[in-house]
Amino acid sequence: MLDDFFLRALMAGICLAVVAGPLGCLVVWRKMAFFGDTLAHAALLGIGFAILTDLPPLIGVPLVTLGTCVALLLAQRSTQLSNDTILAILAHTTLACGLVLIALTGGRTVNLEALLFGDILTVSQTDVLVIFAGGATILGIIIWQWRRLLAVTVSPDIAEAEGLAPRHAEWLFMILIAILVSIALKLVGILLITALLIMPAAAARHLASSPESMARLAALCGVIAVTGGLYSSAGLDTPSGPSVIVVAALLLVVVRLIPRRHMMPTPSSGPKDTP
Amino acid sequence: MPVSKKPLIQLANAGVERDGRWLVRGINLAIKAGEIVTIIGPNGAGKSTTAGLVVGTIQADVGKVHRTAGLRVGYVPQKLHIDPALPLQVGRLMALTATATAADITAALDAVGIGHLANAFVNHLSGGEFQRALLARAILRQPDLLVLDEPVQGVDFASEAMLYKLIKQIRDRTGCGVLMISHDLHIVMADTDTVLCLNGHICCSGSPDNVVTDPEYLRLFGAPASAALAVYQHDHDHVHLPDGRVQHADGTISDHCHPTEDQAHAG
Numbered sequence: 001m002l003d004d005f006f007l008r009a010l011m012a013g014i015c016l017a018v019v020a021g022p023l024g025c026l027v028v029w030r031k032m033a034f035f036g037d038t039l040a041h042a043a044l045l046g047i048g049f050a051i052l053t054d055l056p057p058l059i060g061v062p063l064v065t066l067g068t069c070v071a072l073l074l075a076q077r078s079t080q081l082s083n084d085t086i087l088a089i090l091a092h093t094t095l096a097c098g099l100v101l102i103a104l105t106g107g108r109t110v111n112l113e114a115l116l117f118g119d120i121l122t123v124s125q126t127d128v129l130v131i132f133a134g135g136a137t138i139l140g141i142i143i144w145q146w147r148r149l150l151a152v153t154v155s156p157d158i159a160e161a162e163g164l165a166p167r168h169a170e171w172l173f174m175i176l177i178a179i180l181v182s183i184a185l186k187l188v189g190i191l192l193i194t195a196l197l198i199m200p201a202a203a204a205r206h207l208a209s210s211p212e213s214m215a216r217l218a219a220l221c222g223v224i225a226v227t228g229g230l231y232s233s234a235g236l237d238t239p240s241g242p243s244v245i246v247v248a249a250l251l252l253v254v255v256r257l258i259p260r261r262h263m264m265p266t267p268s269s270g271p272k273d274t275p
Numbered sequence: 276m277p278v279s280k281k282p283l284i285q286l287a288n289a290g291v292e293r294d295g296r297w298l299v300r301g302i303n304l305a306i307k308a309g310e311i312v313t314i315i316g317p318n319g320a321g322k323s324t325t326a327g328l329v330v331g332t333i334q335a336d337v338g339k340v341h342r343t344a345g346l347r348v349g350y351v352p353q354k355l356h357i358d359p360a361l362p363l364q365v366g367r368l369m370a371l372t373a374t375a376t377a378a379d380i381t382a383a384l385d386a387v388g389i390g391h392l393a394n395a396f397v398n399h400l401s402g403g404e405f406q407r408a409l410l411a412r413a414i415l416r417q418p419d420l421l422v423l424d425e426p427v428q429g430v431d432f433a434s435e436a437m438l439y440k441l442i443k444q445i446r447d448r449t450g451c452g453v454l455m456i457s458h459d460l461h462i463v464m465a466d467t468d469t470v471l472c473l474n475g476h477i478c479c480s481g482s483p484d485n486v487v488t489d490p491e492y493l494r495l496f497g498a499p500a501s502a503a504l505a506v507y508q509h510d511h512d513h514v515h516l517p518d519g520r521v522q523h524a525d526g527t528i529s530d531h532c533h534p535t536e537d538q539a540h541a542g
Binding site: 028029030031147150151153154155156157158159160161162163164202205208209210211213214 | 327330331332348349350352355357358360361362363364367368371372373416422
């Protein structure tokens with residue numbers, strides 16, 4: 001069971017989960033799950049683009065996902081359509097274009113199932129290094145910029161008024177998701193990346209008492225989901241990416257059974273006798 | 276804290292246009308250190324837009340906004356919704372945009388009367404408690420300029436008076452400038468240095484005493500005897516048309532709503 005390839009997969013998966021936890025919390029708080037999904041879909045077009053231009057996917061995918069962000073911003077300014085409609089159009093257009101482009105260029109050499117659902121057990125040593133480098137970059141930026149990212153999430157107006165330049169934070173946020181999508185493709189695939197982001201965060205919400213504790217707990221839940229998912233995948237001979245998400249879903253339910261330590265806060269009806 | 280007479284912030288003929296409609300136009304306003312400026316006006320008068328110009332969340336399409344370099348702003352926005360998925364305690368909200376010591380947080384919360392709620396989740400606060408928490412957060416920054424967009428919404432009458440008193444105390448103690456947006460008039464007046472009556476443009480401005488006798492003010496807000504007590508009432512004497520022109524109560528149309536007093540507003 002503890003073969004090299006399995007250990008590599010486990011290390012890469014745990015690294016991704018640790019990063020996806022805090023980033024996923026921001027996605028949940030900002031109600032941007034659909035945005036993450038759109039970028040994940042755009043990643044398939046990124047693969048097609050990478051094949052077409054002979055670029056490594058690690059450059060092609062972030063380029064196309066960031067291009068999709070620009071398209072989103074332009075569309076938001078120039079149409080009367082609601083945000084979720086624009087996101088759905090972009091998600092499915094990029095997915096469809098990606099599939100067509102891959103068929104036209106790479107054709108049979110591309111393992112479409114691996115792209116859609118992940119193939120973590122085939123990670124090479126180089127892949128692991130890339131995932132570690134990408135993960136460390138994302139986590140470092142999140143920790144470094146945490147106050148700003150959280151302030152912009154709570155109130156862009158307050159952040160702007162008090163000198164935290166929210167527009168930079170918006171871009172930073174998009175760039176972080178674009179990087180994560182690029183490196184998480186291997187683990188869970190395009191269709192399950194959003195789940196890796198938001199499900200550990202959702203599980204953590206029940207137990208958390210502060211934004212910071214929720215981010216840490218989300219990382220922990222993600223690690224549990226990845227570890228449990230990969231072991232069960234090996235034991236039951238099931239696909240690895242979906243197995244990870246199944247464990248995350250189970251975790252989401254199990255966590256609800258844990259009683260909350262900090263129940264309701266003090267009643268909000270005036271001062272108490274003892275402060 | 277700067278003690279110079281130079282304004283902390285100055286708006287010169289500033290205007291904001293959206294889709295061919297002027298939200299505000301021709302706004303001249305200056306706030307000095309230690310000064311309390313209050314903007315009053317009806318819904319849609321552009322009060323929050325003006326506050327946005329001052330704090331920098333909205334850019335002026337015409338005119339100039341001059342802000343003192345390094346100006347430290349404390350801002351209480353009119354609306355703030357915090358997603359329930361975010362577990363945020365009042366104490367953590369206090370350190371939203373800058374670090375703060377536990378002692379400072381306690382002092383700020385005590386000052387606004389919610390010291391007992393430091394560990395409460397913001398989503399469980401009443402409207403009035405949340406307003407106080409936002410005010411505590413803004414003053415905790417020890418700002419040069421405090422901008423409060425309807426700071427007493429959802430606060431009961433007795434607490435309202437207390438919060439205004441607190442704002443005055445903060446001004447007296449720290450010497451900060453204060454810009455307050457309000458749709459009610461009666462309590463605001465007492466401690467305000469300058470009142471601006473806004474209705475898409477500045478209808479009149481000055482010290483409360485001068486403003487209440489201003490013909491423009493009387494037209495907008497009623498008889499002088501009501502200033503101390505009366506429920507705020509705003510009778511529109513003119514309407515801003517989509518093309519930027521102004522239709523007056525008597526049906527006449529002009530390019531401006533406050534040209535020379537004896538012409539457009541006559542009759």
